[in-house]
Amino acid sequence: MFESDVSEVEQRASTGALPGWSQVDELLHEAHRRYAGLDEGTVADYIPVLAEADPSLFGLSLVETDGGAHHAGDAQTAFSIQSISKAFVFALVCDEIGHELVHERVGVNNTGLPFNSVIALELNDGSPMNPMVNAGAIATTGLVAGGSLEERWERIRSGLSRFAGRELALDHEVLRSESETNHRNQAIARLLQSYGRLDDDPADVVDLYTRQCSLAVTAEDLAVMGATLADGGVNPITGDQVVSAEVSRDTLAVLASCGMYERSGEWLYEIGLPAKSGVTGGIVAIVPGKGAIGAYAPRLDPAGNSVRGQRACAFLSRALGLNLFASLAHSNSGGAS
Numbered sequence: 001m002f003e004s005d006v007s008e009v010e011q012r013a014s015t016g017a018l019p020g021w022s023q024v025d026e027l028l029h030e031a032h033r034r035y036a037g038l039d040e041g042t043v044a045d046y047i048p049v050l051a052e053a054d055p056s057l058f059g060l061s062l063v064e065t066d067g068g069a070h071h072a073g074d075a076q077t078a079f080s081i082q083s084i085s086k087a088f089v090f091a092l093v094c095d096e097i098g099h100e101l102v103h104e105r106v107g108v109n110n111t112g113l114p115f116n117s118v119i120a121l122e123l124n125d126g127s128p129m130n131p132m133v134n135a136g137a138i139a140t141t142g143l144v145a146g147g148s149l150e151e152r153w154e155r156i157r158s159g160l161s162r163f164a165g166r167e168l169a170l171d172h173e174v175l176r177s178e179s180e181t182n183h184r185n186q187a188i189a190r191l192l193q194s195y196g197r198l199d200d201d202p203a204d205v206v207d208l209y210t211r212q213c214s215l216a217v218t219a220e221d222l223a224v225m226g227a228t229l230a231d232g233g234v235n236p237i238t239g240d241q242v243v244s245a246e247v248s249r250d251t252l253a254v255l256a257s258c259g260m261y262e263r264s265g266e267w268l269y270e271i272g273l274p275a276k277s278g279v280t281g282g283i284v285a286i287v288p289g290k291g292a293i294g295a296y297a298p299r300l301d302p303a304g305n306s307v308r309g310q311r312a313c314a315f316l317s318r319a320l321g322l323n324l325f326a327s328l329a330h331s332n333s334g335g336a337s
């Protein structure tokens, strides 16, 4: 999928024909122009209301750890965060109960199977394997501390809002549509309960999980949320320490291995950044110490990752020399600050 972009951009970067980090704005707009006409992929429709998304929407945002912000296209258009919430709820839970317990209860290895797989649980003796697939995310949400359902919800909503640096609100239409059709997630929660992996009422935990997926965000919010993880847990806009530096590190490690579902290996091979995607077409890609890219475009590949979002991230990773595995000597980056 990335081959033609990769060689051309890499060649331009190596000959100095690309402007580099000092002109992020220019490159962000170039990425937008390059892929705005790409109409491969399909909009998710297994949650009925998501099928109504406008497939032409395309927003890109890059927020630096020093607070610099750059946007192109529909970066302020709202959509439900969906699976991208899994990364930030995982970070909040890790911050609350610690690295070891989450490792033991949820796991950190890729399943190699689709995000909503039921068979992955059965194949692994009821271990959800990792917090970025639905089973692991539901198990993680089940670990959120607090008394009543509403208290636990407020803890999730306010925690994700601190990552975004603004108060996030529910998209009630998405919540209703998904709540009416999330039979598979309810089955996964029951199965987790049968394996002793869920202490609370499975219906309540699925309700919380569905609410977290229905929070409305923009590509800009995703970039701020990702930049907070890039910045050791400190939100670069508000200065708020949302989670510890250790938790940010652990979250990025899980995103690198599991954030793009069963395509995580290919993504890391081509783009070289920890990232998380969701079925509404959002992607957050994190550059530790430098910042994060937020992308939004509703058309998805068969694994459920935004097609334009992936291509734009690949372009920016190559053009700005962001790949974590690239030797500095051959990188075009120079750094954000």
Ligand SMILES: NC(=O)CC[C@H](N)C(=O)O
Pocket: 082, 083, 084, 115, 116, 134, 178, 185, 210, 213, 277, 278, 279, 280, 304
């Ligand atoms: N991949 C996704 O974004 C999936 C999230 C969605 N809420 C679900 O549980 O199916």
